[in-house]
Each structure stands twice: as structure tokens, then as C-alpha cells.
Amino acid sequence: MSTLRGMCTIAYWAEDVAAAVDWYAGFLDAEPYFRRDNPDGTPAYVEFRIGDHQAELGICDSRYAPPGTTGKPSGAVTYWAVDDLEGAVERAVAMGAEPYQPIVARGDLGFRTASVADPFGNVLGLMANPHYMEVVEGRRS
Known part of the structure; x- marks a missing residue:
């Protein structure tokens, strides 16, 4: 387990x-x-x-918030799978988020990540993740 x-x-x-x-x-x-x-x-x-x-x-x-929380972008990043990484980053920035980490290729298998800091100080991770899509599609069939 x-x-x-x-x-x-x-x-x-x-x-x-x-x-x-x-x-x-x-x-x-x-x-x-x-x-x-x-x-x-x-x-x-x-x-x-x-x-x-x-x-x-x-x-x-x-x-x-727990003691020591700063209200500034920091800590662990949770990446949310998105269909259109560039579009998701552009939309967040257009809505007032600040770029935090640019789009980065993670190897040569199609994994790419980016993150923005929302207007409230949280890091929002965004990811093009082929494995996630395979799992979701596999459960649908």
C-alpha cells in the first residue's frame, strides 16, 4: 500500500x-x-x-496560517496539469499573477513546468505532463 x-x-x-x-x-x-x-x-x-x-x-x-508563513512566494510547489501550458501562464499573468519560474522543459519526453505567484503570494505550479494525461485517458477507456 x-x-x-x-x-x-x-x-x-x-x-x-x-x-x-x-x-x-x-x-x-x-x-x-x-x-x-x-x-x-x-x-x-x-x-x-x-x-x-x-x-x-x-x-x-x-x-x-502556520507560524512562520511569510505571505511571499516560497516553499513547495504543487503542479497542476494543464492542457495548454503557455495559455495557462499567459492567462494567470494577464489576471495579475507575477511570473515566478518560466516554462522549463524537464527532459525530452514532453514534461514542462512553469509557475506564477498569484496576487496573494502563493505559488501556482502549472505543468504539461504526458504521464498524467495517459493515466486520465487510460481510466476513461
């Missing part, structure tokens, strides 16, 4: 959760399905389900 079964939820931090939710709703062309509010009625946590496996992308109020 594998220790890691698959990515299920990724949490991004934001001081302005409502603005982050609006940004991600526009970028993902999807609406969140879950919301939990702070006592003052502002959103504390909002979650989207996206992609082939309905992975969860959560936007969390940064006041609940």
Missing part, C-alpha cells in the same frame, strides 16, 4: 479571502462549492473542486 495516495487538497493563504476567491473563480472558470465564515461574516475558508479527480483547492484566511 502506498503511503501517498494522491493530492486531495491544497491550501493557499490570503489576507483578503474574498478577493482571492474572485481571482481563482475567474482563473478556473469555476465557482467554489464550500464556504466557512469567520465570526465577523468574512470568509475564513472557501474551497473549489477542480480537474479530472475533483481535487480540492482551498483559500484560507492568512490569520490561520
